[in-house]
Amino acid sequence: MGTINALTIYKDLPKLNCKKCGMLCMPFAVELMKKTKSLEDCPPLMEPKYASNLEKLRALLKPMEDATDTGIVLNEDVCDGCGVCVIACPVNSRFSPECLSGKAPQVPVPEDIIYVLEDGRCRIKSISQCRRYVPPKTNCRICEIFCPRYAIEIKV
Amino acid sequence: MPLESKNRVTCPGCALACDDIAVDVQFNKIQKVHNACLRGNEKFMFSGSKERFVTPFIRDAKDKAPKEIKMDQAMLLAAKIMQDSQNVLILGGTKLESNAQEKLVELARIVGATMSFAGAEVLNHVKDAMKDAGASFTTIGEIANNADLLLFWGANPIDFAPKLVVKTVFSRGRYRQTGKEVKKFAVLDGNPTPTMERADIKLLMHPGNDTRYLGLLCMELQATGVLDEKDLERIGFTKEELISLGPDIPPNIKELARTIELTEYGVIFVGERLLNPAAIEREPDLLGKMFRFGSILNRDRRMSVLPLSYHLNFAGLVHALTTSNHEVNVKDFKSIADSLEDFDAVICAGFDLVGKLDDKQLAQLKESKIVVFDYKENCTTTVADLFLPVVMIGIETGGEVYRIDGSLVSLSKCVEPREGLSTDAKLLQELGDYIQNGGQSSFNSPGTSIN
Known part of the structure; x- marks a missing residue:
């Protein structure tokens, strides 16, 4: 589509x-x-x-x-939990130093993190700091572009 | 009991041994796993599963039904089976932690067993090729920090170890702060794979033509001045051979050659498609040429070659075998599978033998006693004469494993093991002691016999 x-x-x-x-x-x-x-x-x-x-x-x-306010639609059935979105997302890297070095954030996960891996699959924790949501809104599509399983779609 | 979160747990799911896992533990059971992929998550959650095999059993000779026995009895029977057998075959061991692997090799020496495991057939070939070429090793951390070219040749990590691409291609390293944007991701494969779909440079070749494409890449690198004629000879390409490849070089190979020319630090991942007996038989010198290619490129820039094996501790077993003081007979699994009737006892340590055999090979096992050390059901447990449950490595016990890049990493203990279960290392040690001491051990108890 x-x-x-x-x-x-x-x-x-x-x-x-x-x-x-x-x-x-x-x-x-x-x-x-x-x-x-x-x-x-x-x-x-x-x-x-x-x-x-x-x-x-x-x-x-x-x-x-089904889309969240940022237009991100996550198809959990397709996701295999590789975690590309977790470390590629610029917001995750901003709020979690671990993401900057290619590792997933440790628990308790910072509040403003967008993507987390739980139960072997990616989950959206919070979108409050997503670059598509916070002014000036940007057309950031890094998670969609990098997801190897095409589990993330941005509908707008 | 409050929920306890454990950070920085190392995942025992595959050879990548991701060390950024967090688990929530309550009532000595893992309740939730953070940061693991599907494969790792499944392994962690399986530790508390009802489907877990936790009781030893023997198979009744008459009705072939499994009959539960005590651990001491099971150990005694296992020891007797090995003592009474002329030819013992020990299979597996690549998923054990390093200490247990040493005990397994020691046990093989004590009973004069033949050993085999998945990948044994290519092991010597890869080792020789790397030794001859003087190929440069590297670690995952080094790749994340410095690499700007990631070339996956015959590898599909997105399917087999999804986090490998995260840690190498997409991660931001110390000197690669913008992550994927400054890295080139190239995939050469015989089939379209999910890994190839996301690559910057992708080359779909006819399977079995890897030598040809390596030759074309060398020719293009010669044209750009990166390699000279002597280098090509050292890699193993004769002039006539290169001329026969023809003058047409695919545009993707040209792009890859340009990228190699400009790269500061490249890594060639040699994948599962090249590391199997059929591929080696088809192109015997391919791995040698690839390692020499990497080694020569390493002269003017950093270029490492990393063969990929996704078993948890494959490198550990290789290490245990090569550092063992005593010679242990290791055979490739293909020849073992065709001569199973030679063995009167088969010991499977985390190895699903039956799942890898055809009907003809399976028929050879009729006369053999099969002993399985595992924590879960598989095809082999359905026919095993004796089953001994073990604790789960990296979840119920710690230990050390060699990661995919050859680094030694420690596994963590997240929960206490179930009552009555022992580690592989302890069981193997006790078996070895019992056999060596001529039947004197703590697990001596009267009992049951296998007919």
Whole structure:
């Protein structure tokens, strides 16, 4: 599945710029991506003539239902606990000196660590310091790029 | 009882011996494992599992059902089996800690047993090739701190030891603070593997063509001035041989040659695909050429060659065998598997023999007595005449093992072993003493016999 962005969402919106949702269509697409608005906030989209568009958009946005606020979706079934994400994540390295030397953080794990390995699989502990979350938000995708099992996907 | 967290535990799951594991222990049982991969986690959690084999048994001669016996009786029977046998075969030992391996080699000497283990067939070949080439060794820490080229040749660590790539390719070292960004990750293999998918330079070759690709790489390095004609001869390529490879050099080989030219410290990991008897038979001088290649490149830059074996303490058994004062007969497993009828007793120390045999080879075992030392069920325990449970190394007992890079590391004890269980080292020592002293030992108890 390709990356979801505002433009792919915008393509299937009615593009009427009616402002019934309180804004123009393009900003609405951006808000949809951020999950601050839902498809139901667009009254024209609920009309029968846009039914196919609505269906497409629902399919497009479905993966984001599982996504955390940073858009990170972790598929634990695929993960084999190699720990690449734990040591590659810049935030983990910032809060845990062990990660800087290629080792996993010791317990008790620092509060702001994002990725930890528990029970042989990767888990997201906290996203409060993720670079995708903390202003200025950056499009950091290191965990997704390095994961050898493709267990991490960033949906936005 | 409060939950106790133990940090810096060494994982006994594979030869990588990761030393950053943490375990939560409560009621003398591991409740949670932090920082281990799936394989390591499974091993730690298995220590408290109900499926664990903790009672010795013998197999009833009539109905072939296992019958529980006491540990003393089991030890006595094991000793008697070895005493009464003309030819004893001892299998395995690569997953034991170093002290137990020494006892195993000593026991083999006392009973005049033949030893074999997975990888025995390539051991001498690799040792000779490394000795002849004067190849440079390295450690995982050194790789993390300094290496900027990681070349995996016929290796797929993401499947076999997932944390190896983490510790070498993705880790930030002392002089490689940006981690993967300053490192080149190259994979050459005969099959598309998960390791290859994430590599910067990937080369999918036809299996069995490794010598050809090594020749092409040498030719390209000669063209860039890294190697000269004499070097190629020293590596083992004749002029005619190189001409026969043809002038077309794949772009990936050119890129790899450029990377080698610019590298400060490169490591060639020789993987499982090259370290098996079939590969050595197909290309007998390949390993020699690779080690000489690494050794010659080491002249102008640092270049190390590291053969990969994922068994917990493979290097330890090699060490125990080579430092033993007495000659022990070690045979390759392939020839052993075809001549099992020669042995009237087979001792498996953490080795699943039956799982490695076909029906024809299995039929040869009918007359042999099989004794198994292990902590879990496997194919061999289902036919074993005698089973002796042992404690789990690195979880219920400490010890020392040689890591994948040859460094000696200590294993930790996380929980107390279950009552009545002994370490492999203790059992093997007692068996050796008993046989050597002609039947005088503490575990003398009247009892049971195997028909």
